[in-house]
Amino acid sequence: MEAEVKEKIVSIEKPHVEAPPDWQPVIMGILCNWCSYAGSDLTGTSRLQYPPNIRIIRVPCSSRVDPWFIIKSLQTSADGVLISGCHPGDCHYISGNYYARRRFLVTKRLLNFVGFHEDRIQFSWVSAAEGPKFAKVVTKVTEDIKKLGPLHLYKKENISQT
Amino acid sequence: MARVGVFVCFCGANIADFVDVPAVVEEAKKIKEVKYAIDYKYMCSDPGQGMIRDAIVAHRLTSIVVAACSPRMHEKTFRKALSDAGMNPYLLEVANIREHSSWVHQKDKKAATEKSSDLIRMAVAKSMANEQLHEISVPVTKRALVIGGGIAGIQAALDIADARIPVVLVEKSPSIGGKMAQLDETFPTLDCSQCILTPKMVDVASHPYIELLPYSEVLELDGYVGNYKVKIKRKASYVNFDTCTGCGACWQKCPVKVPNEFNMGIDKRKAIYSPFPQAVPNKPVIDAEHCTMLIKGKCGICAKVCEKGSIDYTMQDEIIEREIGAVVVATGYDLWDPKPYEEYGVGRYKDIITSLEFERMVSASGPTGGVPVRPSDGKIPKSVVFIKCVGSRDEAKGIEYCSKICCMYTAKHAMLLHHKVHDSHAYIFYMDIRAAGKGYEEFVKRAQVETAATYLRGRVSKIYKKGDKLMVRGEDAQIGQVVEVEADLVVLATAVYPYKDNSDLARLLGISYDKYGFLSEAHPKLRPVETAKAGIFLAGCTQAPKDIPETVAQASATAAKVCGLFAGDTMLKDPMVSTVNTDYCTGCQNCVTVCPYQAIITEEIPLGHGSKEIRTVAKINEGVCQGCGSCVAICRSMAIDLAGFTDMQIINEIVSI
Numbered sequence: 068m069e070a071e072v073k074e075k076i077v078s079i080e081k082p083h084v085e086a087p088p089d090w091q092p093v094i095m096g097i098l099c100n101w102c103s104y105a106g107s108d109l110t111g112t113s114r115l116q117y118p119p120n121i122r123i124i125r126v127p128c129s130s131r132v133d134p135w136f137i138i139k140s141l142q143t144s145a146d147g148v149l150i151s152g153c154h155p156g157d158c159h160y161i162s163g164n165y166y167a168r169r170r171f172l173v174t175k176r177l178l179n180f181v182g183f184h185e186d187r188i189q190f191s192w193v194s195a196a197e198g199p200k201f202a203k204v205v206t207k208v209t210e211d212i213k214k215l216g217p218l219h220l221y222k223k224e225n226i227s228q229t
Numbered sequence: 230m231a232r233v234g235v236f237v238c239f240c241g242a243n244i245a246d247f248v249d250v251p252a253v254v255e256e257a258k259k260i261k262e263v264k265y266a267i268d269y270k271y272m273c274s275d276p277g278q279g280m281i282r283d284a285i286v287a288h289r290l291t292s293i294v295v296a297a298c299s300p301r302m303h304e305k306t307f308r309k310a311l312s313d314a315g316m317n318p319y320l321l322e323v324a325n326i327r328e329h330s331s332w333v334h335q336k337d338k339k340a341a342t343e344k345s346s347d348l349i350r351m352a353v354a355k356s357m358a359n360e361q362l363h364e365i366s367v368p369v370t371k372r373a374l375v376i377g378g379g380i381a382g383i384q385a386a387l388d389i390a391d392a393r394i395p396v397v398l399v400e401k402s403p404s405i406g407g408k409m410a411q412l413d414e415t416f417p418t419l420d421c422s423q424c425i426l427t428p429k430m431v432d433v434a435s436h437p438y439i440e441l442l443p444y445s446e447v448l449e450l451d452g453y454v455g456n457y458k459v460k461i462k463r464k465a466s467y468v469n470f471d472t473c474t475g476c477g478a479c480w481q482k483c484p485v486k487v488p489n490e491f492n493m494g495i496d497k498r499k500a501i502y503s504p505f506p507q508a509v510p511n512k513p514v515i516d517a518e519h520c521t522m523l524i525k526g527k528c529g530i531c532a533k534v535c536e537k538g539s540i541d542y543t544m545q546d547e548i549i550e551r552e553i554g555a556v557v558v559a560t561g562y563d564l565w566d567p568k569p570y571e572e573y574g575v576g577r578y579k580d581i582i583t584s585l586e587f588e589r590m591v592s593a594s595g596p597t598g599g600v601p602v603r604p605s606d607g608k609i610p611k612s613v614v615f616i617k618c619v620g621s622r623d624e625a626k627g628i629e630y631c632s633k634i635c636c637m638y639t640a641k642h643a644m645l646l647h648h649k650v651h652d653s654h655a656y657i658f659y660m661d662i663r664a665a666g667k668g669y670e671e672f673v674k675r676a677q678v679e680t681a682a683t684y685l686r687g688r689v690s691k692i693y694k695k696g697d698k699l700m701v702r703g704e705d706a707q708i709g710q711v712v713e714v715e716a717d718l719v720v721l722a723t724a725v726y727p728y729k730d731n732s733d734l735a736r737l738l739g740i741s742y743d744k745y746g747f748l749s750e751a752h753p754k755l756r757p758v759e760t761a762k763a764g765i766f767l768a769g770c771t772q773a774p775k776d777i778p779e780t781v782a783q784a785s786a787t788a789a790k791v792c793g794l795f796a797g798d799t800m801l802k803d804p805m806v807s808t809v810n811t812d813y814c815t816g817c818q819n820c821v822t823v824c825p826y827q828a829i830i831t832e833e834i835p836l837g838h839g840s841k842e843i844r845t846v847a848k849i850n851e852g853v854c855q856g857c858g859s860c861v862a863i864c865r866s867m868a869i870d871l872a873g874f875t876d877m878q879i880i881n882e883i884v885s886i
Binding site for chain 1: 299300301302325327328329330332333334335336337340341343344347348351739741761805823825826855856857858859861862863871874876879880882883884885886
């Protein structure tokens with residue numbers, strides 16, 4: 068049974084499809100408006116550079132992020148997802164990021180269980196003052212996803228074939 | 230049929246230098262729904278906004294995407310442009326191609342261009358699901374609640390009431406006045422605290438727009454900005470304030486003696502008491518903990534001597550409710566307990582007192598008639614050591630912050646000591662002298678010159694007893710030597726600490742507080758008097774240590790905020806709030822649990838159309854909802870959605886690239 072599960076886990080990430088040499092991953096970044104989105108703006112105003120693979124979606128609070136968004140991203144457009152909110156204790160909406168934190172842990176374990184590499188779903192806490200940290204986080208996530216390669220097998224167009 | 234207009238901004242060279250803007254426009258034109266796309270040098274400028282307005286009309290656009298700087302920057306500007314063209318402002322989406330693209334990918338124009346196109350694609354996709362939203366109009370109850378009757382609460386209440394807005398002022402002790410009433414003279418002018426405070430206290434009591442509730446506490450706060458409901462407990466005073474004349478016969482005859490809190494326990498008060506002679510209201514209350522009549526049912530002297538028959542031993546606590554629109558929290562501070570400083574012998578040596586005890590002693594109306602005395606033997610001290618920063622700026626034993634007022638009042642104490650005991654000498658151990666404020670540095674200089682006090686820069690390491698004197702051993706860092714000073718009296722400038730029940734009050738009000746218990750302002754610089762909860766404001770030391778001028782200034786600022794809030798009959802609120810689709814709601818109430826604002830309640834609706842059976846569903850109070858979206862993500866049946874950030878909008882963004 069366990070071997071069977073493991074076999075299935077391996078099946079989403081592998082067989083590793085050789086990425087074309089000019090392949091660039093797409094990373095979906097879902098950021099809370101008050102801390103991380105503001106932090107990412109600060110990265111811009113400070114002209115700090117990071118890889119151009121991330122596409123940013125603004126939500127009011129990290130607690131607004133439905134696991135559905137993560138799954139849908141991986142299913143349709145993204146090779147990895149980054150969710151970022153206010154530091155625990157600093158939530159603009161008092162306690163939203165605590166709910167988010169718990170929800171993400173479960174989501175991550177679930178996705179890991181069904182076969183996604185854990186680095187494909189990453190979470191961070193970036194405050195409105197942490198422009199450099201945001202650049203660092205995006206750079207790290209991009210590098211992680213590049214190492215993992217394209218996420219082919221779960222994509223809609225491939226599901227019927229596998 | 231959707232007709233989207235895309236407007237791409239050059240932002241001078243900020244975007245255009247690193248993103249191929251014309252290529253982005255061409256790419257945008259390929260999107261099926263985009264009927265019009267154009268670029269311009271400065272979209273936020275008046276001609277730029279004019280282009281948007283004209284295009285909306287000319288091309289019958291149904292939603293607008295502006296690709297420019299961050300929406301945190303100019304979303305409001307562009308929304309207004311839409312409004313001006315007669316379009317619902319919430320049909321706007323902003324693609325952030327400056328902060329998120331041109332500025333962060335300056336070395337890779339191709340990638341930045343591609344990314345910008347993607348961001349526009351996402352914004353266009355999101356705008357497909359945008360709906361017309363309208364600002365929510367919330368009625369306002371024009372009455373303010375002020376919690377705390379110290380100088381902050383008094384000033385706030387008077388300023389609000391002077392604007393002809395009714396105020397409910399709640400004070401937990403029998404009289405208003407707070408800490409300022411305990412002070413003798415105030416720095417830097419040395420004017421008498423009572424002389425400037427008591428007229429204000431009388432103003433409060435006689436003001437037609439102020440309802441003064443002394444000896445009361447706030448129990449509950451429900452509702453939201455403009456529409457709060459507060460429950461206040463009026464503690465039983467056992468004295469009928471309506472008939473009591475405050476003659477004082479009762480407290481003169483009362484046989485029970487209790488340490489007097491107002492005088493820091495230096496003398497005694499009675500079980501029926503008015504805290505100080507200038508108290509407002511000047512009516513006594515019975516201290517139920519100590520009154521023998523209330524404990525054992527024996528005595529009753531006060532009732533016998535009261536000519537008006539105002540004493541009523543059967544009086545009960547009374548709960549009253551008021552509808553209010555805004556709250557000013559002005560609960561003030563407590564002094565930090567210096568117990569951890571064991572090496573000072575706090576608690577062991579009677580002649581070590583706190584600054585507020587010293588303040589009461591030198592007060593003309595104080596327990597010693599304005600003369601400082603040694604608590605151990607009642608002698609007048611000739612050599613007094615003042616130790617600053619007891620608790621403050623001491624991470625090891627106390628707290629990290631600076632209490633702000635101690636440098637000034639210690640200089641004042643040196644002066645008061647000099648005025649009261651001419652042949653005395655003050656020694657002041659200090660870390661730094663922080664005298665920032667109008668006339669403050671001059672005041673400290675004046676104190677040093679007039680009193681010839683010895684300022685010793687360094688910490689005290691030990692205090693021990695030698696005969697009837699206290700030996701204070703410390704370091705004089707300026708000569709690099711250990712010094713010992715023989716003292717008759719030691720005064721500790723203990724730290725300003727939040728009022729002990731602040732954290733409970735904060736939870737009750739639903740506002741946040743820091744690790745010490747000081748209540749948190751919404752923004753440390755730009756919103757210093759507001760809290761994160763709309764309609765609740767902070768004044769005075771409840772937020773951070775402050776001196777009197779600052780406290781008064783902040784109190785007046787809260788009054789301005791309250792008056793601003795009440796300027797109209799209704800308030801407009803952002804329409805980005807959650808709504809429940811009751812068809813889908815299963816009544817699990819997970820949303821009720823996660824809502825940080827208690828904005829969700831349940832309601833009962835018919836099971837089916839015309840059915841007599843009922844089912845429970847969630848109901849969101851849009852006046853309270855702040856639009857965080859916690860409830861949307863937790864909802865199992867997808868019955869809740871958040872306007873402006875709907876599931877559809879976000880999923881559209883995700884699948885568009």
